[in-house]
Amino acid sequence: MTRLSEQVKASVSLRRLAERAGVAWDPRKSAPRRGDWWAPCPFHAERSASFHVLEPAGAGGFFKCFGCGRKGSAIDFVIEAEGVPVREALRRLASSAGIDREDTAAAARRAEAHARARAAAEAEDAERAARGLEAARWIWRQTEPAGPLLESYLAARGVDLAAIGGVPASLRFAPALEHWAHGADTRRARPLHVGPAMVAAIGRGALVGVHRTWIAAEGRARLPDGAKVGKKMIGRTGAIFGAPVRLSTSRLGVVVGEGIETTLAAWSALVRAGLGGRWGAEAALSLGALAGPGDPRGKGPAGPDGYPLPSPRPDLGARVPHWLPAEGVRAALILGEGSAKGGGEAARRFAERARAKLAARGFEAEVRVPGGRWDLEADFADLAAAEAARVAPER
Ligand SMILES: [Zn+2]
Known part of the structure; x- marks a missing residue:
C-alpha cells in the first residue's frame, strides 16, 4: 500500500x-x-x-x-x-x-x-x-498614526469616526507606499503606483500580515487609466487566510464583513445607535475565509434554502484555516455586501454559507444586508436602526 x-x-x-x-x-x-x-x-x-x-x-x-x-x-x-x-x-x-x-x-x-x-x-x-x-513587519514599521487623509477617506466610505472615537489602532497610515503589480510584473524596474495608503494589521494577537489600500481623500487611489489601485495583502502565507483585521475587541458579539471599510461603517452605525457595548467588529478580508470550507464549486449538498452547506467532512474544517469568532464571543452579525465581486447572488451564497458554518458550531449567527437588497451598495444606518429596535425590549 x-x-x-x-x-x-x-x-x-x-x-x-x-x-x-x-x-x-x-x-x-x-x-x-x-x-x-x-x-x-x-x-x-x-x-x-x-x-x-x-x-x-x-x-x-x-x-x-x-x-x-x-x-x-x-x-x-x-x-x-x-x-x-x-x-x-x-x-x-x-x-x-x-x-x-x-x-x-x-x-x-x-x-x-x-x-x-x-x-x-x-x-x-x-x-x-x-x-x-x-x-509585512517591514511595511508596518513604515506606518504612522492615522492623519487627516485617512480620516477623510474613511468618512467618505460612510464611517462615523466621531461615534467610535477615531480611527482604530489596527489601521495606520503610510504616506508614500509602493505598489508593485502581481506575478511577472514584480520584475518591473519601478512600482506601478506610489502614494498614501491605509495599512491594516492582520491578526488578533501578533501581527501575521498587513492589508494595504491606496487612498485619496475622496476614495480609492487610481492609476492614470482610471482603474483603482488594487488592494494587497502580504504576511505569513498559510496563516493570513482567515486571520482578521480587528477593528474593535469583540464583547458579546462580533460584526463581521469582508471589507475593512464596510465593516467599520456598519459597526460605527451600531455604536451610534448605542449598541457598542454589545458588538465588536472584525473584517475577515476574504469571502472564502468568512464562508469557510465547503464544496468549492458549490456542488455540495444543498441546505433547505438551496445553498451549499458547509463541508460535511469535519477534518476539512480542522485542517483548513478560515475565520471564526474570537474566544468567548457567542454571536455574529454577518454583513452581506451587495456590491461584492461576482454580484449580489455570489455575495448571498457566501453570506449564507458563513451563517450555516457558524450555526453548525453553536454560534448565534445572522446575515444583515443593507436595505435588504443584495444588488445595492447602501449604507448601514438602517441596519443599526433595525438592530436598535430589535434589542430595545431586552434593555
Ligand atoms: Zn486554496
Whole structure:
C-alpha cells in the first residue's frame, strides 16, 4: 500500500491532473520550463493565483495553496477535488497510470527521489512564508498614526469616526507606499503606483500580515487609466487566510464583513445607535475565509434554502484555516455586501454559507444586508436602526 502510493505519486503528473479538473494556469506567474505553475485555487474562492504546483520532472509534483493552506501530492489532490477516501483516490490513479503490479527496485528508487523532492518543496514553502511575514513587519514599521487623509477617506466610505472615537489602532497610515503589480510584473524596474495608503494589521494577537489600500481623500487611489489601485495583502502565507483585521475587541458579539471599510461603517452605525457595548467588529478580508470550507464549486449538498452547506467532512474544517469568532464571543452579525465581486447572488451564497458554518458550531449567527437588497451598495444606518429596535425590549 505505502510503496504503491509512492509509486503512484512519482508516476502521475499533478499538473495534468489539475488541468483535467479545470485548473487554469496564470501565464504571468507560471514558469513552465521550471515546472513552476500558479493558478486560482480550485479548493477555495479567489480571483488571484495562490495555488502553486511544483513539478520540474513532469511528474511527481506537489501542490500548495498560499490562500487556504491545502497542500499535498497527486493523491491528496484527488481526495480534495473528488471528495473520495485515500484508498479510492489511490485506486483511481493507479489504474489510470497503468500501475497494477510494482517493480520493487524501480519503485524504491522513485520513492526515494520523491521524498527528496517533497523535502525540498516544503523547505521552499517555509522560506516563502517567513519572507512574507518579514515583508509585512517591514511595511508596518513604515506606518504612522492615522492623519487627516485617512480620516477623510474613511468618512467618505460612510464611517462615523466621531461615534467610535477615531480611527482604530489596527489601521495606520503610510504616506508614500509602493505598489508593485502581481506575478511577472514584480520584475518591473519601478512600482506601478506610489502614494498614501491605509495599512491594516492582520491578526488578533501578533501581527501575521498587513492589508494595504491606496487612498485619496475622496476614495480609492487610481492609476492614470482610471482603474483603482488594487488592494494587497502580504504576511505569513498559510496563516493570513482567515486571520482578521480587528477593528474593535469583540464583547458579546462580533460584526463581521469582508471589507475593512464596510465593516467599520456598519459597526460605527451600531455604536451610534448605542449598541457598542454589545458588538465588536472584525473584517475577515476574504469571502472564502468568512464562508469557510465547503464544496468549492458549490456542488455540495444543498441546505433547505438551496445553498451549499458547509463541508460535511469535519477534518476539512480542522485542517483548513478560515475565520471564526474570537474566544468567548457567542454571536455574529454577518454583513452581506451587495456590491461584492461576482454580484449580489455570489455575495448571498457566501453570506449564507458563513451563517450555516457558524450555526453548525453553536454560534448565534445572522446575515444583515443593507436595505435588504443584495444588488445595492447602501449604507448601514438602517441596519443599526433595525438592530436598535430589535434589542430595545431586552434593555
Ligand atoms: Zn486554496
